[in-house]
Amino acid sequence: MELSPFVAIRRDLHQIPEIGFQEYKTQQYLLQYIMNLPSERIEVETWRTGIFVKIKGENPSKIIGYRADIDGLPIKEETGLSFASRHEDYMHACGHDFHMSIGLGILTHFVENPIDDDVLFIFQPAEEGPGGAEPMLESETMKKWKPDMILALHVAPEYPVGTIAVKEGLLFANTSELFIDLKGKGGHAAYPHQTNDMVITACSLVGQLQTIVSRNVNPLDSAVITIGKITGGTVQNIIAETARLEGTIRTLNPEAMVKVKSRIKALVDGIQVGYGCKAEIDYGCMYHQVYNDEKLTSEFMDFTEQSTEVQLYRCTEAMTGEDFGYMLKEIPGFMFWLGVASDYGLHHAKLTPDEESIELAINHLTNYITFKGKKA
Numbered sequence: 236m237e238l239s240p241f242v243a244i245r246r247d248l249h250q251i252p253e254i255g256f257q258e259y260k261t262q263q264y265l266l267q268y269i270m271n272l273p274s275e276r277i278e279v280e281t282w283r284t285g286i287f288v289k290i291k292g293e294n295p296s297k298i299i300g301y302r303a304d305i306d307g308l309p310i311k312e313e314t315g316l317s318f319a320s321r322h323e324d325y326m327h328a329c330g331h332d333f334h335m336s337i338g339l340g341i342l343t344h345f346v347e348n349p350i351d352d353d354v355l356f357i358f359q360p361a362e363e364g365p366g367g368a369e370p371m372l373e374s375e376t377m378k379k380w381k382p383d384m385i386l387a388l389h390v391a392p393e394y395p396v397g398t399i400a401v402k403e404g405l406l407f408a409n410t411s412e413l414f415i416d417l418k419g420k421g422g423h424a425a426y427p428h429q430t431n432d433m434v435i436t437a438c439s440l441v442g443q444l445q446t447i448v449s450r451n452v453n454p455l456d457s458a459v460i461t462i463g464k465i466t467g468g469t470v471q472n473i474i475a476e477t478a479r480l481e482g483t484i485r486t487l488n489p490e491a492m493v494k495v496k497s498r499i500k501a502l503v504d505g506i507q508v509g510y511g512c513k514a515e516i517d518y519g520c521m522y523h524q525v526y527n528d529e530k531l532t533s534e535f536m537d538f539t540e541q542s543t544e545v546q547l548y549r550c551t552e553a554m555t556g557e558d559f560g561y562m563l564k565e566i567p568g569f570m571f572w573l574g575v576a577s578d579y580g581l582h583h584a585k586l587t588p589d590e591e592s593i594e595l596a597i598n599h600l601t602n603y604i605t606f607k608g609k610k611a
Contacts, residue, residue: 242590245336246318252307252325255361258284261305272346286358287376294351300382302339302378303364304331313584332389340597352608355382364520368558385568386560394574396589399539400550401571403532408485409492410556412519419512421476433478436510447498448526457487485554489516523560527569545599
C-alpha cells in the first residue's frame with residue numbers, strides 16, 4: 236500500500252530526532268522540502284534552527300499563523316518500528332514529527348490553493364527545552380511577520396483518531412523546572428558522626444517538598460511538584476558529600492507558582508540550617524500557561540462541530556506544559572489536542588501514534604484556515 240506523502244515525511248523525520256537548538260538535520264530536511272515547492276508565493280527566513288515560511292495571499296488584510304515544534308527528546312526508542320530513530324538515545328516521543336508533517340501538508344495546500352490572507356508557518360525549535368517560543372517571538376522576522384492570530388495542535392494518545400479536544404481559556408499549566416544542589420561533608424561510611432550526609436538530606440527534602448501541595452496550596456487550586464531524578468554519592472561505603480534533586484513544578488495559575496516557589500525556598504533554607512549543608516536552587520526553563528482565546532476557540536469549536544470527518548470533544552485543562560503559551564500571551568489564538576490513539580503516552584519510549592490522524596488534521600485545518608482567510 237502506497238503511503239500518503241505526509242505520512243512518508245513523518246517517517247523520515249521520525250528517524251532523525253534532535254534536541255533543542257540542535258535540530259540541524261531536521262531544519263535541512265524541512266528547508267529542502269519547502270524549497271522544492273513553487274516559489275512564487277513563498278518567502279522563507281531561518282532563525283537559529285527554526286524556520287519561518289510566509290505564503291502570500293491574493294488580497295491580504297491579515298496574517299494567520301500556524302506553529303509546529305520540531306525537536307525530539309533524549310529517550311531511547313523501544314517501538315520496534317521499521318523507521319525507528321537512527322539517532323541512538325533520541326526519539327520523537329512527543330509527536331513533533333506529526334506536528335511537522337501536518338504543518339508541511341497545510342503549507343503545501345496553501346502554496347497550491349492560495350487564499351485572500353497571508354499564512355505564516357513557524358517551525359519552532361526547542362519546545363522540550365530550553366524553550367524556543369519566547370526568543371523566537373523576539374526575532375526580527377516575527378516582528379516583521381507577526382500574525383494577527385495563531386494556532387497549533389498537540390497529539391493526544393489518549394483520544395481516538397478523528398477526535399479534536401479543546402476548550403476555551405486555560406488549557407495547559409504554568410510549568411517550571413526545578414534543580415536543587417546540596418553540599419555537605421563526605422566521609423567513611425563507618426564514621427557518620429563526622430559527616431553531613433547529603434543522601435539523608437535529599438531524602439528528607441523530597442518528603443518536605445511534597446507537603447507544599449498538600450498543606451500550602453489552596454485545595455481549590457491545582458499544583459504538582461514531581462522530583463523525577465536524585466543523584467548523590469560515589470560508592471556504597473562513602474557517605475555522600477553532594478546530592479542533586481531534579482524535578483518539575485506545574486500549577487494552573489501564576490499565583491500558585493509564586494506560592495510554591497516561596498515555600499520551596501523556605502524549606503531549602505531550613506534544610507541548610509537543620510542538616511548543616513549548603514544548597515542552591517535553579518528553576519531552569521519556565522513556561523507560561525497555554526490560554527486559548529475565548530472568541531477564536533469558540534469559533535473553531537463551532538466550525539469543528541459541523542465537520543463530518545472529525546468529532547469535537549470539550550476537554551478539561553491539563554498539567555501539561557507547552558511553550559506555545561508565550562505565543563498565545565502575545566497573539567490571539569488557540570491550541571488543541573489531536574487524537575492519535577496510542578497505547579503508550581507522551582514521552583514514552585513506545586509511543587506509536589496512529590498515522591491516519593495526519594491527513595485528517597491536514598484536511599480539517601486547511602478547511603478552517605480557508606474559512607478564516609477568505610473575505611466575506
